[in-house]
Amino acid sequence: MSGWLPSAPCTPRACIDSKGSVTAVPRAxxxxxxxxxxxxxxxxxxPVGARIPARAVRWWCRTIVRSAGxxxxxxxxxxxxxGLLLVANHISWLDIPLLAAVRPARMLAKAEIRHWPVxxxxxxGSGALFIDRDRLRALPETVASIAGAxxxxxxxxxxPEGSTWCGRAQGHFRRAxxxxxxxxxxxxxxVGLHYTTDGTASTAxxxxxxxSLLTSVWRVVSTRGLVAEVEVGETxxxxxxxxxxxxxxxxxxxxxAQPQHQDHWTSVAQAPVKIRRTARRRxxxxxxxxxxRHTGTATARATSSPAADA
Numbered sequence: 001m002s003g004w005l006p007s008a009p010c011t012p013r014a015c016i017d018s019k020g021s022v023t024a025v026p027r028a029x030x031x032x033x034x035x036x037x038x039x040x041x042x043x044x045x046x047p048v049g050a051r052i053p054a055r056a057v058r059w060w061c062r063t064i065v066r067s068a069g070x071x072x073x074x075x076x077x078x079x080x081x082x083g084l085l086l087v088a089n090h091i092s093w094l095d096i097p098l099l100a101a102v103r104p105a106r107m108l109a110k111a112e113i114r115h116w117p118v119x120x121x122x123x124x125g126s127g128a129l130f131i132d133r134d135r136l137r138a139l140p141e142t143v144a145s146i147a148g149a150x151x152x153x154x155x156x157x158x159x160p161e162g163s164t165w166c167g168r169a170q171g172h173f174r175r176a177x178x179x180x181x182x183x184x185x186x187x188x189x190x191v192g193l194h195y196t197t198d199g200t201a202s203t204a205x206x207x208x209x210x211x212s213l214l215t216s217v218w219r220v221v222s223t224r225g226l227v228a229e230v231e232v233g234e235t236x237x238x239x240x241x242x243x244x245x246x247x248x249x250x251x252x253x254x255x256x257a258q259p260q261h262q263d264h265w266t267s268v269a270q271a272p273v274k275i276r277r278t279a280r281r282r283x284x285x286x287x288x289x290x291x292x293r294h295t296g297t298a299t300a301r302a303t304s305s306p307a308a309d310a
Contacts, residue, residue, distance in 0.1 A: 017203050028222040035067045061098070068094070072230070082153055087160050088159060090163065090193075091164055091165060092205040100157070102230060103155050107158075110130070143177065146158075151186075158177045160173035160248065160252075161173060167194065168203060192255045193228070194228075194229040198225055205223075
């Protein structure tokens with residue numbers, strides 16, 4: 001494992017709240033089976049994936065989320081055509097279909113996913129770009145591949161934190177992928193992803209630490225009242241920032257600012273659900289303080305390393 005590899009201090013034991021309302025086992029099993037059937041149907045169509053209309057891809061991704069018993073709320077709009085770098089915070093495996101529900105895009109995925117059953121085949125067949133996170137020297141080649149896809153007029157979706165976080169804490173955006181947007185001269189679209197139950201933040205969908213994919217999927221389908229909030233931020237125009245550092249900072253601000261300045265979530269075709277307002281200086285739990293402390297240490301170490309620019 002490379003010392004520069006992005007990682008989060010979040011773990012299932014420390015960060016995932018298991019006290020939420022649980023749905024009945026038969027219903028959870030039905031949800032699980034439905035999700036597997038929908039995903040398998042998509043995997044079967046990967047050989048002709050390039051010819052599937054974007055509208056059908058969005059519908060399929062939304063069906064995956066809803067099959068898991070999750071209500072979906074999307075606010076804001078994204079650029080429908082042309083080269084675009086989609087960037088979002090990273091919490092769960094659900095983030096991938098959520099981004100595709102906004103705009104179908106080629107995902108930047110870690111190389112290990114190639115070897116995952118079903119998910120690996122589906123990811124590779126979708127035209128994903130893979131990054132070998134253990135090899136820092138391979139980073140320029142990956143950036144060049146992303147820039148090439150963007151110049152060709154496609155959308156590329158990236159999670160610049162480089163690792164999943166629990167949702168209550170968040171990592172900083174790594175800068176390297178933003179160089180691809182600068183090189184290709186395309187806009188950047190920040191997207192904020194959040195999960196709630198009963199109007200408050202939920203960590204049930206978090207896929208962190210030693211969590212297995214099956215354990216995470218079962219926890220999601222077993223949780224009652226999950227809502228996925230997708231906040232599409234304002235597009236950052238091409239050429240509006242001189243370097244990748246300032247562009248990454250602006251993109252992360254676009255992801256985190258929206259929930260901090262809203263008193264409620266706007267629902268599409270549903271009544272608004274009030275949630276607790278999140279202030280910048282709210283009291284934090286002991287677990288959160290530990291996360292912040294560890295994050296600060298990790299950031300300091302990364303800054304002192306030449307790889308911090310990744």
